[in-house]
Amino acid sequence: MATSQVYLEQLRRSFAIAKKDIRVYYSKGPVVISGILFPASLFLAFCMGRHMSMSFLIPGLLAITLLFTATAVSPVVAPWETMMRTLERLVSCPVVVSTIIFGDMLASSIFGVAISIVPILVGLVAGVNMLHPFILALGIILSASCFSSLGLIFSSPPTSMPATIQMLSSIVKFSLVFISGIFIPLDELPAWGKGIASISPLTYFTDLARYCVQGNSQYPVFIDLVVILAFTVLFLVVAIKLHERNLPKRF
Amino acid sequence: MNESLAVEVANLTKYYGELLAVDHITFSVREGEIFGLLGPNGAGKTTTVRILAGVIKADGGSAHIMRHPARSLQAKQMTGVVPELTNAYPDLSARNNLMFMTELYGISASRGKKRADQLLKELDLYERKDQLVRTFSRGMKQRLILCMALVNDPQVLFLDEPTSGLDVRSTRLIRDMLREFNKNGRTVFLTTHDMEEANQLCDRVAIMNHGKIAVIDTPMKLRSAVSGLHSVEVSFDKHIGTEALSGLAGVNAVRKEGDRLRLYASEPSVVVASVVDYARSTGLRIIALNILTPSLEEAFVELTEKGEIHGN
Numbered sequence: 001m002a003t004s005q006v007y008l009e010q011l012r013r014s015f016a017i018a019k020k021d022i023r024v025y026y027s028k029g030p031v032v033i034s035g036i037l038f039p040a041s042l043f044l045a046f047c048m049g050r051h052m053s054m055s056f057l058i059p060g061l062l063a064i065t066l067l068f069t070a071t072a073v074s075p076v077v078a079p080w081e082t083m084m085r086t087l088e089r090l091v092s093c094p095v096v097v098s099t100i101i102f103g104d105m106l107a108s109s110i111f112g113v114a115i116s117i118v119p120i121l122v123g124l125v126a127g128v129n130m131l132h133p134f135i136l137a138l139g140i141i142l143s144a145s146c147f148s149s150l151g152l153i154f155s156s157p158p159t160s161m162p163a164t165i166q167m168l169s170s171i172v173k174f175s176l177v178f179i180s181g182i183f184i185p186l187d188e189l190p191a192w193g194k195g196i197a198s199i200s201p202l203t204y205f206t207d208l209a210r211y212c213v214q215g216n217s218q219y220p221v222f223i224d225l226v227v228i229l230a231f232t233v234l235f236l237v238v239a240i241k242l243h244e245r246n247l248p249k250r251f
Numbered sequence: 252m253n254e255s256l257a258v259e260v261a262n263l264t265k266y267y268g269e270l271l272a273v274d275h276i277t278f279s280v281r282e283g284e285i286f287g288l289l290g291p292n293g294a295g296k297t298t299t300v301r302i303l304a305g306v307i308k309a310d311g312g313s314a315h316i317m318r319h320p321a322r323s324l325q326a327k328q329m330t331g332v333v334p335e336l337t338n339a340y341p342d343l344s345a346r347n348n349l350m351f352m353t354e355l356y357g358i359s360a361s362r363g364k365k366r367a368d369q370l371l372k373e374l375d376l377y378e379r380k381d382q383l384v385r386t387f388s389r390g391m392k393q394r395l396i397l398c399m400a401l402v403n404d405p406q407v408l409f410l411d412e413p414t415s416g417l418d419v420r421s422t423r424l425i426r427d428m429l430r431e432f433n434k435n436g437r438t439v440f441l442t443t444h445d446m447e448e449a450n451q452l453c454d455r456v457a458i459m460n461h462g463k464i465a466v467i468d469t470p471m472k473l474r475s476a477v478s479g480l481h482s483v484e485v486s487f488d489k490h491i492g493t494e495a496l497s498g499l500a501g502v503n504a505v506r507k508e509g510d511r512l513r514l515y516a517s518e519p520s521v522v523v524a525s526v527v528d529y530a531r532s533t534g535l536r537i538i539a540l541n542i543l544t545p546s547l548e549e550a551f552v553e554l555t556e557k558g559e560i561h562g563n
Contacts, residue, residue, distance in 0.1 A: 006324070009357050016354030024342050085338035089399070092304045092334070093355040094327040248307045 010099045017090070017103025018110070025073045026111045035072055035115045039064040042177070058123035059209035060182040062140075065119050067173060067202055070112030070144045074151030075169040076162040077104050078243070082250045083160040091251075097244045101152055105236065108148035109141070116140050128213060135221060136212035142228045143205040149235035150201070156242035158249035176202045185210075186218040201231040257282045257317060257407050257438035258303060264311035265298050272298045274462035275312065280455075282406075285429070285439040287449040287470075289551055290459035296442040297335055299459070300411045303440065304332045317406050328356065331400030335411040339395050341385035345376055348384060348395060349402055356403040363402070370398040374424055390421030397425055401432065408432060410441040414448060426452060446551055458551055473550045482543045483522045486511040488536040499525040511539070 043061045081087035090100055154169040180202035197203045208224040211217035258280035265273040273295045280286040290296050301307045303314055305322040319326035339348045346367055353363025371377040374394040414422040433439050443449050449456050450470045457467040493505040501521030506513045516522040519542045530537050
């Protein structure tokens with residue numbers, strides 16, 4: 001079989017894995033509800049009583065929602081499937097590790113993109129204008145892939161205990177929320193704060209979302225998109241390498 | 252590389268930390284053969300199957316399936332695997348589990364659906380095809396796993412303890428299915444604790460212990476090859492103590508088994524003559540007299556306990 005055909009076949013199998021993930025993990029009522037309620041509660045807890053405009057709040061809510069939904073399940077799929085012994089079944093099939101990881105990433109991204117529609121609708125109902133809807137859509141899709149890939153890095157330690165991985169991923173996710181200009185605009189941060197913010201992929205999506213809603217941003221839109229894309233590739237490659245290295249230790 | 256070999260293993264080695272789980276084993280399985288790997292817990296059977304199924308990587312040696320390296324996509328495309336523990340997705344229906352497998356093997360949706368339904372019917376699961384696997388009994392789950400392993404019509408089927416702990420009906424269905432699969436010239440490689448299963452199904456068996464292959468042969472030859480385990484079973488019309496027969500010519504040991512006495516011997520024909528002479532001289536009537544070859548279980552215990560390790 002030609003190399004291009006092999007890649008195409010593996011891509012098809014990634015779609016099959018994504019479809020399985022959506023059926024098994026993402027189409028559950030509690031997952032969907034917590035995907036919406038958890039980021040909304042967190043956001044409200046920090047914003048209640050503070051006088052901020054809806055056009056400032058909605059991009060932040062959108063960013064938190066996308067981060068938490070795209071990383072809600074992806075970190076626990078591998079430990080869960082190790083525990084259920086379904087991963088052994090997957091690995092004995094004619095698929096490579098990158099096919100499995102890409103499939104998991106696809107499912108998680110689709111879930112993130114789907115749930116991100118909720119804060120956008122909330123914004124529209126509240127009278128917020130979407131100034132650049134296509135750029136926002138592109139940013140959401142890219143960032144969902146980026147955060148999903150980040151979630152897959154969390155899932156790489158060869159454990160069969162999903163709770164261990166959830167704890168690890170929660171620490172990183174909460175840290176990202178506080179350093180990415182969601183609650184305090186980037187231009188109000190001190191230089192060291194801006195420095196820390198620049199290493200977070202969430203910063204660039206938040207900045208992009210503000211541009212699409214408020215019309216102004218800290219970085220040029222092109223830079224936001226390129227950096228998010230670069231983080232996506234980096235996270236995905238790292239996730240694949242880590243899983244390739246750790247997968248045999250799971251059995 | 253031999254054209255007629257389905258599985259070729261040379262000097263295969265696997266460590267788990269300091270533990271040598273598979274110790275430089277070498278063997279081959281011909282196409283169309285049912286090959287059994289027997290051994291006590293911790294012998295290295297599951298590790299061997301996992302290496303052959305491409306799940307884990309060996310630390311040394313080589314393993315080829317149908318002339319392809321065991322971990323290659325080509326080898327995996329030609330194999331089916333029934334792992335030791337059930338591993339269908341509990342939150343998917345039986346049919347969706349099977350359809351997922353067809354997609355992973357690159358089988359078209361229409362062909363996959365046909366194949367899935369055919370297998371579900373053959374293994375008596377068709378009526379439950381749309382129910383979630385979490386509602387299935389252990390036997391039903393194991394039959395579904397076998398369907399999943401057969402969905403790609405594999406050349407080689409690996410099974411790790413396929414009928415362990417199952418009800419009689421599921422065990423019989425699975426064994427019948429394996430015989431049917433083998434009739435079409437396909438290869439079956441199974442590990443089992445069940446000596447009777449190996450005896451009934453396997454053309455050849457390998458006995459594994461401490462990561463090494465102790466012996467490989469046909470079940471019949473293995474049973475006959477264990478010296479000192481041949482026996483003569485006799486019952487008389489009156490009760491006789493074991494000590495009365497222990498002095499007979501050719502008898503190595505005597506054991507009481509219910510109303511029968513079992514006389515262990517290197518040459519059973521000598522013992523038969525001695526027993527007949529003894530009965531005549533004491534006026535006893537022989538109710539039953541049988542020459543028994545050792546069971547595979549006895550051969551297994553003898554070989555693993557003695558530690559007769561010689562690679563094959």
